Amino acid sequence: MAEAVATRIPVKMTVNGTEYAAEVEPRLLLVHFLRDNLGLTGTHIGCDTSQCGACVVYLNGESIKSCTVLAVQADGGEVMTIEGLAKDGEYDPVQQGFWEMHGLQCGYCTPGMIMSTHSLLKRNPNPSETEIRHALEGNLCRCTGYQNIVKAVQYAAEQMSGGSAPTS
Amino acid sequence: MVASAPEKLVGKPIKRREDPRLITGAGVFIDDVRLPGLAHMAVLRSPYAHARIVSINADAARAMPGVLGVFTGEDIKHINPLPCAWQAPGVENKVNTPRLLALDEVHQVGDPVAVVVTESPYQAKDALAAIEVDYEELPAVVGARKATTPGAPQLHENAPSNIVFRWSCGQDADQVDAALAASEVQVRERIGNQQLIPTAIEPRGSIGRYDPGTGEYTLWATSQAPHVHRLLTAAFVLGVPEQKIRVIAPDVGGGFGSKIYLYFDMPLVLWLSEQLGGRPVKFFEDRSENFLHTSHGRGHDSDVAIGATKDGKITALRVDTFANLGGYLSTIAPGTPSTLYGRMVAGCYKIPNIHVGITGVYTNTAMVDAYRGAGRTEASYMIERVVDLVANATGVDPAEVRRLNFVQPEDFPFDNGLGGLPYDSGDYEKALNRALEMVGYEDLRREQAERRENGDRKMLGIGLSSFVEACGLGPSQYMGREGWAAGLWESANVRIHLTGKVVVTTGSLPHGQGHETTFSQLVADELGVPFEDIQVKHSDTQGTPFGYGSYGSRSLAVGGTAIYKSVAKVREKAMQLAAHLLEAAPEDIVYENGGAYVKGSPESGKTIQELAGAAHVGYDLPAGMEPTLEATTFYDPPSFTFPFGTHICVVEVDRDTGDTEVKRYVAVDDVGNVVNPLIVDGQLHGGITQGLGQALYEGVVYAEKGEMLTGSLNDYAIVRASMAPMFELENTVTPTSVNPLGARGVGEAGAIASTPAVANAVIDAVSHLGIRNMDMPLTPERVWRSMAANT
Ligand code: FES
Numbered sequence: 001m002a003e004a005v006a007t008r009i010p011v012k013m014t015v016n017g018t019e020y021a022a023e024v025e026p027r028l029l030l031v032h033f034l035r036d037n038l039g040l041t042g043t044h045i046g047c048d049t050s051q052c053g054a055c056v057v058y059l060n061g062e063s064i065k066s067c068t069v070l071a072v073q074a075d076g077g078e079v080m081t082i083e084g085l086a087k088d089g090e091y092d093p094v095q096q097g098f099w100e101m102h103g104l105q106c107g108y109c110t111p112g113m114i115m116s117t118h119s120l121l122k123r124n125p126n127p128s129e130t131e132i133r134h135a136l137e138g139n140l141c142r143c144t145g146y147q148n149i150v151k152a153v154q155y156a157a158e159q160m161s162g163g164s165a166p167t168s
Numbered sequence: 169m170v171a172s173a174p175e176k177l178v179g180k181p182i183k184r185r186e187d188p189r190l191i192t193g194a195g196v197f198i199d200d201v202r203l204p205g206l207a208h209m210a211v212l213r214s215p216y217a218h219a220r221i222v223s224i225n226a227d228a229a230r231a232m233p234g235v236l237g238v239f240t241g242e243d244i245k246h247i248n249p250l251p252c253a254w255q256a257p258g259v260e261n262k263v264n265t266p267r268l269l270a271l272d273e274v275h276q277v278g279d280p281v282a283v284v285v286t287e288s289p290y291q292a293k294d295a296l297a298a299i300e301v302d303y304e305e306l307p308a309v310v311g312a313r314k315a316t317t318p319g320a321p322q323l324h325e326n327a328p329s330n331i332v333f334r335w336s337c338g339q340d341a342d343q344v345d346a347a348l349a350a351s352e353v354q355v356r357e358r359i360g361n362q363q364l365i366p367t368a369i370e371p372r373g374s375i376g377r378y379d380p381g382t383g384e385y386t387l388w389a390t391s392q393a394p395h396v397h398r399l400l401t402a403a404f405v406l407g408v409p410e411q412k413i414r415v416i417a418p419d420v421g422g423g424f425g426s427k428i429y430l431y432f433d434m435p436l437v438l439w440l441s442e443q444l445g446g447r448p449v450k451f452f453e454d455r456s457e458n459f460l461h462t463s464h465g466r467g468h469d470s471d472v473a474i475g476a477t478k479d480g481k482i483t484a485l486r487v488d489t490f491a492n493l494g495g496y497l498s499t500i501a502p503g504t505p506s507t508l509y510g511r512m513v514a515g516c517y518k519i520p521n522i523h524v525g526i527t528g529v530y531t532n533t534a535m536v537d538a539y540r541g542a543g544r545t546e547a548s549y550m551i552e553r554v555v556d557l558v559a560n561a562t563g564v565d566p567a568e569v570r571r572l573n574f575v576q577p578e579d580f581p582f583d584n585g586l587g588g589l590p591y592d593s594g595d596y597e598k599a600l601n602r603a604l605e606m607v608g609y610e611d612l613r614r615e616q617a618e619r620r621e622n623g624d625r626k627m628l629g630i631g632l633s634s635f636v637e638a639c640g641l642g643p644s645q646y647m648g649r650e651g652w653a654a655g656l657w658e659s660a661n662v663r664i665h666l667t668g669k670v671v672v673t674t675g676s677l678p679h680g681q682g683h684e685t686t687f688s689q690l691v692a693d694e695l696g697v698p699f700e701d702i703q704v705k706h707s708d709t710q711g712t713p714f715g716y717g718s719y720g721s722r723s724l725a726v727g728g729t730a731i732y733k734s735v736a737k738v739r740e741k742a743m744q745l746a747a748h749l750l751e752a753a754p755e756d757i758v759y760e761n762g763g764a765y766v767k768g769s770p771e772s773g774k775t776i777q778e779l780a781g782a783a784h785v786g787y788d789l790p791a792g793m794e795p796t797l798e799a800t801t802f803y804d805p806p807s808f809t810f811p812f813g814t815h816i817c818v819v820e821v822d823r824d825t826g827d828t829e830v831k832r833y834v835a836v837d838d839v840g841n842v843v844n845p846l847i848v849d850g851q852l853h854g855g856i857t858q859g860l861g862q863a864l865y866e867g868v869v870y871a872e873k874g875e876m877l878t879g880s881l882n883d884y885a886i887v888r889a890s891m892a893p894m895f896e897l898e899n900t901v902t903p904t905s906v907n908p909l910g911a912r913g914v915g916e917a918g919a920i921a922s923t924p925a926v927a928n929a930v931i932d933a934v935s936h937l938g939i940r941n942m943d944m945p946l947t948p949e950r951v952w953r954s955m956a957a958n959t
């Protein structure tokens with residue numbers, strides 16, 4: 001058992017536009033790679049069964065739970081975390097929506113919630129309330145009761161579609 | 169010159185100033201704290217609910233890569249067990265608290281047995297797997313009622329029949345029994361309130377660092393009460409001088425009570441750091457550990473006897489409750505079922521004969537302590553079920569039964585007969601009427617009757633919950649009588665720097681509530697300074713006055729009042745200084761719009777910034793005045809505050825599947841004066857959702873031998889986005905006279921009100937089938953089985 005730990009595998013990936021290379025244990029989870037190797041602690045860990053969604057990031061354009069992917073599986077890939085969302089000091093409309101609509105309280109679920117929302121709005125720019133609630137099933141929040149999260153998503157949808165009213 | 173009136177901020181839905189860091193991933197939670205040389209602690213936990221530890225062999229683990237040390241209960245048996253700081257008042261409590269690591273015996277699955285400290289977290293998990301423990305399994309017991317029966321396995325020698333305490337309040341049981349026997353209508357029921365896991369999305373964690381140079385310790389912890397954690401760690405566990413420990417709570421990802429308590433890891437990481445010559449040691453539990461071992465809530469099993477008149481007036485009530493406290497006592501465990509539950513069982517009603525008896529019990533489960541709404545949630549569920557049982561037995565509409573029995577506005581201050589503090593004020597009927605109107609009660613009752621007539625598959629249920637809670641904890645003298653082992657006031661320091669910038673230090677602290685925003689609004693208005701010029705500091709014991717922390721909906725009502733009073737002192741001093749500088753009599757000075765001036769001449773007045781500068785440099789102060797504008801207040805509230813309201817839930821229950829869908833949720837709350845309606849609504853949304861979770865989905869299940877069957881988020885169902893409705897909220901505003909802000913508190917109201925509203929709705933939907941009570945969570949299976957048994 002003690003010997004098996006020594007093996008390390010080289011990985012390379014682009015995270016928030018910057019290229020990184022490292023040698024990692026094959027079992028290292030992507031979330032730990034991001035947090036511990038790269039210091040990107042905005043991606044959170046809330047469970048050990050892939051339920052809570054606090055760890056959601058983009059991998060190659062798809063939102064994934066980074067606690068469920070090994071760092072080596074992301075080799076050669078492109079990752080975006082919550083830290084990469086704001087552009088030129090401007091919040092992404094989803095971040096803005098969460099702020100405007102009080103879509104967060106403790107903020108622990110928030111990075112994952114924002115990343116999942118971002119991905120939802122890429123797939124479906126004008127989701128209904130029901131679609132929003134279903135799309136966020138994999139993201140748990142214990143503080144907000146979700147009402148203001150739904151409003152935050154609607155706000156972002158409206159901003160991104162140039163101000164047209166979202167359906168509810 | 170004093171400017172014209174700045175915009176008032178109190179009462180406005182100001183966007184939170186803490187959000188920018190949290191929406192960008194720049195928040196710093198415990199797992200994000202980075203320290204050089206950080207070592208990692210992982211915990212080996214008991215797989216048995218009750219067992220003797222025969223031997224532990226850690227030799228193989230010690231030899232593994234990266235292992236800095238392995239420690240067992242034997243290694244730290246000189247360290248005191250954790251303290252219990254709130255016992256049931258006036259009766260004997262058989263106290264057994266956990267050691268940092270189990271010594272000879274374990275009493276719950278998940279009990280910490282050994283720890284490893286390693287260079288990296290992955291190595292720690294590897295090393296755990298190499299420790300061998302030989303256990304001798306002992307019989308375990310689950311279920312508080314069962315644990316007290318003859319022949320049940322015993323957990324602790326000093327607690328025969330596993331009883332921690334027996335405590336009661338109200339009239340004599342005999343007197344109440346006689347009143348029950350004489351009542352026209354009599355109902356008996358067994359009412360449960362299942363054990364819950366608080367499930368803050370951030371688990372618990374701690375980092376300890378010892379400084380060999382100074383002999384000082386720093387503890388970073390997911391904490392709702394850093395000063396209290398310092399006090400308990402120093403004086404009761406490690407025996408270190410209190411001033412040698414500093415406790416810091418970084419951003420805290422939700423608490424709901426579970427982060428009030430002192431846990432084994434907090435003193436342990438400090439001690440371990442000392443053993444490692446000052447390397448910081450970190451513990452961050454995973455979700456499974458959080459479920460097994462971070463304190464749970466609720467866990468009641470009660471026998472209820474109700475007496476009423478034929479027209480629905482409650483004449484007598486007797487409640488006998490078994491309260492599970494788990495394998496040991498958590499920090500304030502006995503106080504919840506006694507003071508916070510027992511004394512509030514009467515709810516918003518005048519009940520002439522009432523007796524509440526509590527038996528606190530050890531069983532082989534996780535420790536049970538206060539969880540959002542603590543005690544008052546269980547009380548409101550109890551009394552609101554009782555009221556519906558009366559409605560069911562008499563045929564009087566549930567709204568009418570509430571009206572008939574309500575405490576009336578002229579009855580305040582009202583003593584409910586259970587030995588607690590009097591309710592300050594309220595208008596319960598007004599809130600009920602408004603909620604009925606909002607929901608369209610009469611139309612709904614008509615629709616319900618029609619659906620029943622037609623035998624519709626979707627059965628309509630309407631659930632009412634009128635509640636009152638005691639919060640703003642709390643008046644120290646009273647709490648002392650109630651067995652609380654300390655004070656419960658709150659501190660605040662307000663300081664204006666030479667530059668006119670304001671720093672507010674508070675002993676309360678946020679874990680999602682938005683203290684920085686709310687308190688800044690308050691100070692901006694009271695002082696007339698720009699919102700941006702105010703900084704609210706909290707969560708660090710270093711250089712700050714003692715504070716009791718945040719729980720029991722006390723941050724604004726108690727902590728906010730301390731700030732308010734400090735601001736008033738600062739303002740008073742500024743006015744004296746202004747009188748001196750303007751060569752006017754102090755009584756001619758007014759303070760307004762951010763400055764002080766002689767009545768009628770604001771143009772020649774001094775702004776607070778100018779006065780702060782003058783006070784700081786001290787060139788020209790009135791005789792005897794000390795430099796700087798700064799004040800500290802320790803505010804001890806004279807009483808609790810009593811928020812109230814009515815919530816109504818409308819559900820459809822499927823007759824074929826037992827599935828419940830929440831169609832509407834209407835809430836009328838009176839939390840007194842509101843500083844930030846955005847935040848107040850958010851607290852209500854979250855609280856209501858947690859209570860709804862208890863009614864429909866959540867519940868810890870232990871197997872007979874004490875293994876947890878709901879050990880992950882796969883099996884323990886907290887509410888997801890698709891399970892929650894949109895809430896329709898309104899307020900009535902009855903300012904409390906208990907504090908100068910008129911604020912009652914809102915952190916727990918939603919959770920206290922919603923569980924009975926939702927449960928009453930589901931039971932109402934099936935009441936025509938002969939069902940009058942069911943145990944929560946009201947899952948489709950449970951509702952379906954209940955229907956099947958009644959047809
Ligand atoms: S940490 Fe919970 S889903 Fe990834």
Ligand code: FES
Nearest residue numbers: 105109141142143
């Ligand atoms: S804001 Fe606290 S968990 Fe979502």
